Structure formats: structure tokens, C-alpha cells
Amino acid sequence: MRLFLIRHGQTPSNVIGALDTSVPGPGLTALGHEQAAAVGELLAREPIGAVYASSQHRAQQTAAPLAGHRQLDIIVRDGLREVAAGELEMLTDWPSVHEYLETCMAWAAGDLDLRMRGGESGHEAFGRFDAVIEEIVGGGHESAALVSHGAMLRAWAGYAVRNLDVEFVTARPLTNTGVVVIDGDGTHWHAESWLGAAVTVEPDEARFDGAAGEPLAPASQG
Incomplete structure (x- = not known):
């Protein structure tokens, strides 16, 4: 089957670069709603048989236009929520953002025993996500879409x-x-594409990015 893994649209916490992983969390900004409408249009003609979203408002709001085009209900599953930031929740400083992403990328490399400070381990995070993937595959659809979150999707995909x-x-x-x-x-x-580009075997030079999913250097969080 084919899965469309979609990150949610922009939120107020993305704008300020905060590690906001609470449930239900914030909704979308005006730009985020425009992004959700655009991705809904982009995938409207795909033979998507089910639309899943996490228990966080931003994911469900992002999924709504696509589900509307397909005349489908949104299936909400807590297992698709963002990686819990634990003691780093709502922090915006570079060391905290880097620690959060470094932990998630360690999971992508296979170190699932590592635990987010005050939060979950890789086994726990991937275990809840995998349970939803198993449910989706068991649904018998040719393809499905799931709306989740940047760190979770990147870490799980890498692993x-x-x-x-x-x-x-x-x-x-x-x-x-x-x-x-x-x-x-x-x-x-097997990954077919990443952000619309065919997946190649050679990655770019590795770097970490900010909580909003944008490039972020230690000297600048703007």
C-alpha cells in the first residue's frame, strides 16, 4: 500500500520556535490553514481511502480539507502525536531544541533505549506510532494519508x-x-519521495533544524 505522511500546518508555536508537544495543543495560524487547504488540493485526486490524524488540534485541522475532498471522516489516533518534549516543553533556546532533535535522531539511528529527558523512549514513541501503522495497513486500503508531526515523522522514517x-x-x-x-x-x-523530490541514495550534509521545521543555527533562532 501507499502512505502519505504529512506534517501539520504552521502553528503559533512554530512561529516562535517553541517545543510545543502538549495534547491537544494549539491550532493552526492563518497561514497554516492556507497550507492545509493547499495540501488538500494537492492530494485530492489520489486514491486515498482513509485519513488519519493525531490527537493534536493542528493535525486534525490540517487533515480536514483533504478528508473533505475525499468525503472521509478523520480517524484520530493518539499514537500519531508528536514526540513528547518532557522537561524541554515550550522551550525555545538552541541547546534545548538541539537536545530534543538529537534524541529523536538517535532513535532514527537505532538507539531506542535513549529517553527524552523527562519524556518517552524511542521504544515507547515508535511503539505507539507503529500500532497505528498496523491498523492502517490492516484496513485494506490501496493508500491512506496520516497527518502527524515533524520530529515523529522524521525519526520514524529514518528508522x-x-x-x-x-x-x-x-x-x-x-x-x-x-x-x-x-x-x-x-x-x-520504501520511500518514493520527500517533499516532492524523488528519494536519492546520497543525503545532503547533515544538520539539525528548529522546532518549526526550518534551518536553525545556534547563533540565530529567527
């Missing part, structure tokens, strides 16, 4: 998708309403 790895996902920020297309059978997954 679970055969032609991706930690270098690939670390090097490529997943922008608001960015889409990753993967094909597989629930056990083996």
Missing part, C-alpha cells in the same frame, strides 16, 4: 523506511504540510 537513514532525515527538514510518500506492506517500507 523504519529501508531506503532512508539517520543521515537522510537529519539533513532534510520536514516543512509545514510537507509530504513524504512511502510504499510497503507494513513490514518493509
Whole structure:
């Protein structure tokens, strides 16, 4: 089957670069709603048989236009929520953002025993996400869309998708309403495209990005 992995649209916390992972969390900004409408139009003609979203408002609001085009209900699953920031929740400083992303990328590299400070381990985060993936695959649809979150999607894809790895996902920020297309059978997954570009075997130079999914250097959080 084919899965469309979609990051939610822009939120107020994205604008300020905050590690906002609470449930239900904030909704979308005006720009975020425009992004959601655009991705809904982009995928409207795909044979999507189910639309899933996390338990966070921003994911459900992003999923709404696509579900409307397909005349489908949004299936909400808590397992698709963002990686919990734990003690780093709502922080915006570079060391905290870097620690959060470094932990997620360590999971992508296979260190699932590592635990987010005050939060979940890779086993726990991927376990809840994988349970939803199993449900989607078991639904028998030709393709499905799920709207989740930047850190979760990047880390899980780097770990679970055969032609991706930690270098690939670390090097490529997943922008608001960015889409990753993967094909597989629930056990083996292959990435077809990342943000509309065919997946290549050689990643760009690795770098971390900010909480909003944009490039972020230690000297500047703007």
C-alpha cells in the first residue's frame, strides 16, 4: 500500500520556535490553514481511502480539507502525536531544541533505549506510532494519508523506511504540510519521495533544524 505522511500546518508555536508537544495543543495560524487547504488540493485526486490524524488540534485541522475532498471522516489516533518534549516543553533556546532533535535522531539511528529527558523512549514513541501503522495497513486500503508531526515523522522514517537513514532525515527538514510518500506492506517500507523530490541514495550534509521545521543555527533562532 501507499502512505502519505504529512506534517501539520504552521502553528503559533512554530512561529516562535517553541517545543510545543502538549495534547491537544494549539491550532493552526492563518497561514497554516492556507497550507492545509493547499495540501488538500494537492492530494485530492489520489486514491486515498482513509485519513488519519493525531490527537493534536493542528493535525486534525490540517487533515480536514483533504478528508473533505475525499468525503472521509478523520480517524484520530493518539499514537500519531508528536514526540513528547518532557522537561524541554515550550522551550525555545538552541541547546534545548538541539537536545530534543538529537534524541529523536538517535532513535532514527537505532538507539531506542535513549529517553527524552523527562519524556518517552524511542521504544515507547515508535511503539505507539507503529500500532497505528498496523491498523492502517490492516484496513485494506490501496493508500491512506496520516497527518502527524515533524520530529515523529522524521525519526520514524529514518528508522523504519529501508531506503532512508539517520543521515537522510537529519539533513532534510520536514516543512509545514510537507509530504513524504512511502510504499510497503507494513513490514518493509520504501520511500518514493520527500517533499516532492524523488528519494536519492546520497543525503545532503547533515544538520539539525528548529522546532518549526526550518534551518536553525545556534547563533540565530529567527
